[in-house]
Amino acid sequence: MNEILQISDTFIEQNTVFLELVNELKKMFSCNEIIVPMRHHHDFPNPELKSDSTLLLMPAWNPSKNAGVKIVTVSPENGQFNMPSIQGTYIYLDAIKGSIKAILEAKSLTVKRTAAASALASSFLSRKDSKSLLMIGTGALSVNLIKAHASVRAIEKVYVWGRNYEKAIRICDQLKGENYISVPVKNIEDKISEVDIISSATLSPKPLVLGKYLKEGQHVDLVGAYKKDTREADDEAVKKSSIYVDTYQGGLKESGDILIPLQRGILKEEEVKADLFELCTDKKEGRVSSSEITFFKSVGHALEDLTAANYYYKKYTNE
Template identity: 25%
Template sequence: MKRDELAVFGADEVRELLTYPDCIAIVREAMMALSRGETRQLLRTMIHMGEGRTFAQMPGALSDEGMFGAKMISVFAQADNPGVRRHRGLVTMFEPEEGRPVCVADAEEITHIRTAAATAVATAELARKDAGVLLLLGTGGQVHSHLAALPLVRDFTRILIWGRLSERAAAVVEAWQDRLPVEVAGDAEAACAHADVICTLTGARTPILLGDWVRPGTHVNVVGSSGPGPVEIDNALVARSRYIADSRASALDAAAEFLVAREAGVVTDAHIVGEIGEVLLGRIAGRENDEQITLYKSLGHAVQDLAAAAHIHAKHQARNTR
């Protein structure tokens, strides 16, 4: 590739160059850098363009001397299935010496992979070491990326898939049954009685997971809602949990479930124990005992997308200079 050439990575190239093990390591380092204050990023801005239509921008820099850029993404409900939202867009990267744009990458595929990688990082730190049963709530694209990522950090003996439409849960099971011990969960509440790790991966506007259902010692990853409004869990679960955010500033601005619980007077800002990067750095404890319910709120951050895109670009360059 010529020095001034702009590299373009479509979805296929992103999948080839950004493996789940690599992305887990990338996100782990990125979240520690965020909590150390090494990265630069603004809170995401969102332009609402009508019901089920949002355009979001997420700018940032990996460090003062590092790569920088932005993710621009549309989040649109699908006409044939309003409960499913596609995240389509671009991650654009600039090099730090002359400020040249060096690559553009498919944001939807990066988002799929890095979101699941972030969940895996949190699960590795916060779930009990003996966690053996995984419950995934949701049947969209993120269920597949989480099935690829989470078994890399825990040895699950059962993986339960729940969806509002049982046929969609069955389709997920059919796609993965030759690789993982997956099965359909007919009832979410009943499945929670067995689960050691629960992930909410939906576009639900009202809670699909209640605090009364979750047994002591469970780790919960709340992933689906990325802005104020839709909530996947109720106030009781927020209050019962040891609440860890990917970014404190972002959680106070956009973590829907936390904001609703705070508005109801159930919790205060102090309920956010800290950031996952602080847990990784050893600054705060993650899980304190085997009876505690731990919760990781994933909002997603520019630093994760930019670090993933920088890795894709570096790997591409290395291949072309051999």
């Protein structure tokens, strides 16, 4: 029996080149080879903390090549334990034999592939001359989203907002060696109207990206609000924007950012312009004008996990 490799968060952190991962995702969204059933999404009570947690099971197969499943929990109150809200494991399989090839720590894998998917969307949806970014949120995704967006656009200035200003300062400190200036801000409204790209990754129960502040030509990237009753952008933001999702399968059903406007009649399903499959295969186009506001909602997809697991497995084994 072959040894099961253990691929740690440390290895993933040290061996990620975002533009490489973005290109791998683009290739796999284009190839139509990976089979992805609807993920299991189970909310379960956590009475001790008076807040629900979520269990996600995300399988995917590339027949006769590779397969895998991610098991993830999301616990919004983990900050009080000084732990990320996302915890999990990825089991990477030989799709022919069914044997386990590797077990990857899913925290870093998830944030890396999520950030890379947002950057992939940005390559179609943000203006090519985008130079500034507002990062809303200071969790594990924030640094990764900033670096990923900067891999596809020539970002010069980054503003970081978080409910805890000290955390925003620490995020900016982590980015001091990058090719852009990072500045913490105390109020979203101070910069939201000025930047080219707005990226939001929070567990906020109410919208933080308000349409009244959006201006022509911006790109809005939303990766938080993973539940049906939560959202990061309000109705006005939806009304002013061209709407895109990572996949129709999850994007139209799992997050309040899309589901609530659909239920209210603010948005119709046919008004959602495209998903990443259609963008990557050129079946549909992304941004069509410099004045358009584009709005991308990501809920995550098992294709992204399998692609990332394969990417890190190859790096680990020097294949």
